[in-house]
Amino acid sequence: MKCPEFWSQTGWLTVCLGFLRLLLDAALAVGQPVMAPDxxxxxxxxxxxxxxxxxxxxxxxxxxxxxxxxxxxxxxxxxxxxxxxxxxxxxxxxxxxxxxxxxxxxxxxxxxxxxxxxxxxxxxxxxxxxxxxxxxxxxxxxxxxxxxxxxxxxxxxxxxxxxxxxxxxxxxxxxxxxxxxxxxxxxxxxxxxxxxxxxxxxxxxxxxxxxxxxxxxxxxxxxxxxxxxxxxxxxxxxxxxxxxxxxxxxxxxxxxxxxxxxxxxxxxxxxxxxxxxxxxxxxxxxAGEGTEPFQPAPEEPLRWQLRQLYYRQRLFREQHGRYARTFDELNVPANWRRRYHLTLQTTESLYEITARLPDGTRLHIREDGRIWKTFPDNP
Structure with missing residues (x-):
């Protein structure tokens, strides 16, 4: 997978490489690339x-x-x-x-x-x-x-x-x-x-x-x-x-x-x-009076990785008639779960996955695909 050019150009090579490592970890766990199924x-x-x-x-x-x-x-x-x-x-x-x-x-x-x-x-x-x-x-x-x-x-x-x-x-x-x-x-x-x-x-x-x-x-x-x-x-x-x-x-x-x-x-x-x-x-x-570089948000790699879990949940439900109840069922590596303090809550028809960034900010994704952010002082 090619590192997005704008990340390296704006000093985010470390973020990009970290993201690629996360994808590689997950890919190795299931033996195939972690991509949207479509x-x-x-x-x-x-x-x-x-x-x-x-x-x-x-x-x-x-x-x-x-x-x-x-x-x-x-x-x-x-x-x-x-x-x-x-x-x-x-x-x-x-x-x-x-x-x-x-x-x-x-x-x-x-x-x-x-x-x-x-x-x-x-x-x-x-x-x-x-x-x-x-x-x-x-x-x-x-x-x-x-x-x-x-x-x-x-x-x-x-x-x-x-x-x-x-x-x-x-x-x-x-x-x-x-x-x-x-x-x-x-x-x-x-x-x-x-x-x-x-x-x-x-x-x-x-x-x-x-x-x-x-x-x-x-x-x-x-x-x-x-x-x-x-x-x-x-x-x-x-x-x-x-x-x-x-x-x-x-x-x-x-x-x-x-x-x-x-x-x-x-x-x-x-x-x-x-x-x-x-x-x-x-x-x-x-316009015309100067320029500024694009500055990617450091949360975007994690946001995309959560999207991969959403894709996996969709496939899992198609195959099993329910959402996965554990990360083991989704083949998510244990070290990745620990790194981002992943949690998964499910019912028969709903789920929410939460990940935590180092600054305490949390990202959430649920079964209808909505992804959102909460902060340390919020529930």
Whole structure:
């Protein structure tokens, strides 16, 4: 497993190596890699430092204001399944800014065939080519936001109380109040007679809404990190009688599957694994006036290891009809249990696993996947 590059670059090589040792300990105990049962990717989410804008931005879909010009671009998007899949043929990237009122998101999508059909808000927008945003403010994998937009500027926004794997549900009636959204097209929409260049997306998401699921119910402070990811859905098209149509398999008549290109790869075709999203760190520095390094939280390796135990519990219940009652049943090494003071409480249908960091902070995970932190003076 490759050590995440950003850890070594920011002085966290020791943390990374310690994490790898934990994974190796557990892997040796069962004779196989400790990974999510549905993913072969190592834990290496992408990171981004979000700088401030010193003035409110005009939301017109064009990323031409000085603040946008100063903000760094992300890495190009990759296939959702990771680097073992071919790179996307069309370039996609994002950049972020923030101020006291909004989180600003800009995206640039290369596209030779601009196409969109859906015009009603809260339609399932990924039936068109689209751009998507996912935000989990407190990194607990519950109560997170999703927003999708197509080249017509039609929006679908929803609130997920839990990932679908843990029972959902998705609240389609929920809206981002006072959302500002715009697109700008570099080409002609729904016109197959020419070759287009692409489109840009500009979003302003108010903190008054995003803070609802944030720690302490407030906007982020400088230095804090939120989990986010960004996705692009791309359908294979053909031209029939002068109009774009989704391509079908000539043998079956079924629609060919869409491509999914993302900022931080998921390992499987599923955006609803929030533990695999990237990290966005908020900076007090105005864009263009300096830089700061990304600083990974030292608890993240342990948080990921607890996620492995959650995956193991899911598999155990599928095999035995109940959750494991002991760490021996989960093949967790004794030295790892002692190192992090692991405890496990179970009933027939529930469980909670707790680990303790050296400073007394505790991390907890339970059967529905929620992970959270408590402090020494809390129960």
């Amino acid at each position: 993913s072969l990717l190592p834990f290496a989410p992408r990171t981004y430092v979000c700088y401030r804008s010193d003035h409110p931005l005009r939301i017109d879909g064009r990323l031409d204001e000085p603040a946008w010009q100063a903000a760094p671009w992300s890495e190009p998007f990759v296939d959702i399944e990771g680097p073992h899949r071919p790179p996307p043929p069309y370039h996609t990237r994002i950049k972020l800014l923030w101020d006291d009122t909004y989180l600003y998101i800009g995206a640039e999508l290369e596209e030779p065939h601009l196409w969109a059909t859906l015009t009603r808000r809260d339609t399932i927008i990924f039936y068109d080519n689209d751009f998507e945003v996912f935000i989990d403010p407190d990194s607990d994998t519950h109560t997170y936001y999703e927003l999708e937009i197509n080249a017509l500027g039609t929006v679908w926004d929803l609130l997920l109380l839990k990932p679908y794997r843990d029972g959902g549900p998705a609240l389609n009636a929920w809206d981002i109040r006072d959302l500002k959204a715009a697109v700008a097209l570099d080409g002609t929409l729904n016109d197959p007679s020419d070759i287009d260049r692409g489109w840009t997306v500009e979003l302003a998401l108010p903190w008054t809404v995003l803070a609802e699921a944030a720690p302490e119910g407030r906007p982020p402070r400088p230095g804090e990190q939120w989990r986010m990811n960004f996705s692009r859905v791309q359908w294979p098209l053909e031209v029939i009688e002068g109009r774009y149509r989704k391509r079908r398999d000539p043998a079956t008549g079924r629609l060919l599957p869409e491509s999914n290109w993302v900022w931080s790869p998921q390992g499987v075709i599923n955006m609803h694994l929030p533990e695999r999203w990237g990290y966005v760190q908020f900076s007090a520095i105005v």
